[in-house]
Amino acid sequence: MNCxxxxxxxxxxxxxxxxxxxxxxxxQCRGCRELYRQLLSLxxxxxxxxxxxxxxxxxxxxxxxxxxxxxxxxxxxxxxLAVVVLVVFVxxxxxxxxxxxxxxxxxxxxxxxxxxxxxxxxxxxVVFEVSESTGPYVDVLLDHPAxxxxxxxxxxxxxxxxxxxxxxxYLQHVSY
Amino acid sequence: xxxxxxxxxDMGNAAYADAVLGAGDNALISAYLKGNxxxxxxxxxxxxxxxxxxxxxxxxxxxxxxDLAQEAFIRVYRNADRYQGxxxxxxxxxxIATNLAIDEMRRxxxxxxxxFHNVMSLFQKDEKVYPLPDARQCPEKALHQKEKVxxxxxxxxxxxxxxxxxxxxxEIQDLSYQETGQVLSLSLGTVKSRIHRAKMLLREKLVGVL
Numbered sequence: 001m002n003c004x005x006x007x008x009x010x011x012x013x014x015x016x017x018x019x020x021x022x023x024x025x026x027x028q029c030r031g032c033r034e035l036y037r038q039l040l041s042l043x044x045x046x047x048x049x050x051x052x053x054x055x056x057x058x059x060x061x062x063x064x065x066x067x068x069x070x071x072x073x074x075x076x077x078x079x080x081l082a083v084v085v086l087v088v089f090v091x092x093x094x095x096x097x098x099x100x101x102x103x104x105x106x107x108x109x110x111x112x113x114x115x116x117x118x119x120x121x122x123x124x125x126v127v128f129e130v131s132e133s134t135g136p137y138v139d140v141l142l143d144h145p146a147x148x149x150x151x152x153x154x155x156x157x158x159x160x161x162x163x164x165x166x167x168x169x170y171l172q173h174v175s176y
Numbered sequence: 177x178x179x180x181x182x183x184x185x186d187m188g189n190a191a192y193a194d195a196v197l198g199a200g201d202n203a204l205i206s207a208y209l210k211g212n213x214x215x216x217x218x219x220x221x222x223x224x225x226x227x228x229x230x231x232x233x234x235x236x237x238x239x240x241x242x243d244l245a246q247e248a249f250i251r252v253y254r255n256a257d258r259y260q261g262x263x264x265x266x267x268x269x270x271x272i273a274t275n276l277a278i279d280e281m282r283r284x285x286x287x288x289x290x291x292f293h294n295v296m297s298l299f300q301k302d303e304k305v306y307p308l309p310d311a312r313q314c315p316e317k318a319l320h321q322k323e324k325v326x327x328x329x330x331x332x333x334x335x336x337x338x339x340x341x342x343x344x345x346x347e348i349q350d351l352s353y354q355e356t357g358q359v360l361s362l363s364l365g366t367v368k369s370r371i372h373r374a375k376m377l378l379r380e381k382l383v384g385v386l
Contacts, residue, residue, distance in 0.1 A: 011372040039379075042328075055227075059220070059245075060220045066246055067253045
């Protein structure tokens with residue numbers, strides 16, 4: 001057995017030094033004897049690190065306490081709630097501001113055109129939604145003589161209520 | 177709270193308490209999965225000191241070691257139903273603890289307050305040796321046992337992680353080569369080779385101490 005093989009055997013398990021073949025080599029090889037002595041010392045010294053610290057007395061109770069605190073619904077509760085809020089917020093934003101067709105300026109529309117489409121009810125409450133709208137706003141060209149040439153910028157989804165008392169229309173609710 | 181006397185009181189069955197106390201780890205896990213929470217408590221009691229000591233040997237902060245050991249048990253508690261039993265329970269537990277300790281060392285490194293010299297070896301294939309100051313100038317007799325242990329600890333810490341972790345598991349935690357390989361997901365041959373290398377590096381670093 002050569003020194004390399006002895007070194008390998010001793011580092012794997014220093015107790016193999018008791019084997020006859022290793023004993024024979026150690027008796028003749030000063031270097032391997034020194035290695036054996038150092039490995040014994042290293043093992044002894046390493047042994048002192050085996051019980052350097054101990055768990056505190058309330059360790060198990062604390063684990064139980066923390067395990068209750070971190071049951072799945074408690075552990076994932078906050079992140080899950082944050083995800084739900086984020087999804088609702090982002091979804092609402094996209095639904096409101098990015099209608100199908102992509103973002104951009106809404107095409108101009110006139111009240112007259114909308115009336116032709118029958119979107120404004122004569123009474124009660126209706127939701128006014130410009131189907132061609134591709135953005136968050138719709139520009140309404142006012143056709144009253146007093147407002148000639150003026151453009152009213154409105155959200156693309158609005159709620160209009162017909163007033164039975166005064167027989168006119170007014171904005172009831174803006175949906176964004 | 178989880179001592180044998182309480183188990184007897186609570187369950188009214190001393191024979192059962194004895195059986196649980198003497199049961200193997202896998203039997204305790206099985207008992208826990210069948211609804212006996214005290215079985216898991218027994219496992220905590222069985223491994224708490226070993227685990228705290230193991231993690232402390234890696235992070236050198238007892239409070240952090242206790243916290244991480246508790247976290248390891250909580251993960252066992254939470255994932256016990258996934259335990260397949262192909263490895264020993266202790267292997268599974270040490271694997272969880274090792275990952276937590278490595279995460280902690282990386283976290284410290286990111287925060288720039290980690291005191292290990294070689295934590296970067298967690299990220300690099302680092303063969304570099306970080307020698308201690310030459311101890312040969314110190315008369316061996318002057319090094320008291322406590323100081324020797326401290327020097328050994330520094331030397332172990334200076335080992336690249338790929339040598340340090342197998343060495344600590346095998347030589348300090350007394351795991352077998354096979355268990356060490358299972359904890360670190362390494363083959364038996366690789367574990368033996370790395371522990372051999374770790375010992376030879378320590379031998380070089382601890383000249384005059386050993």
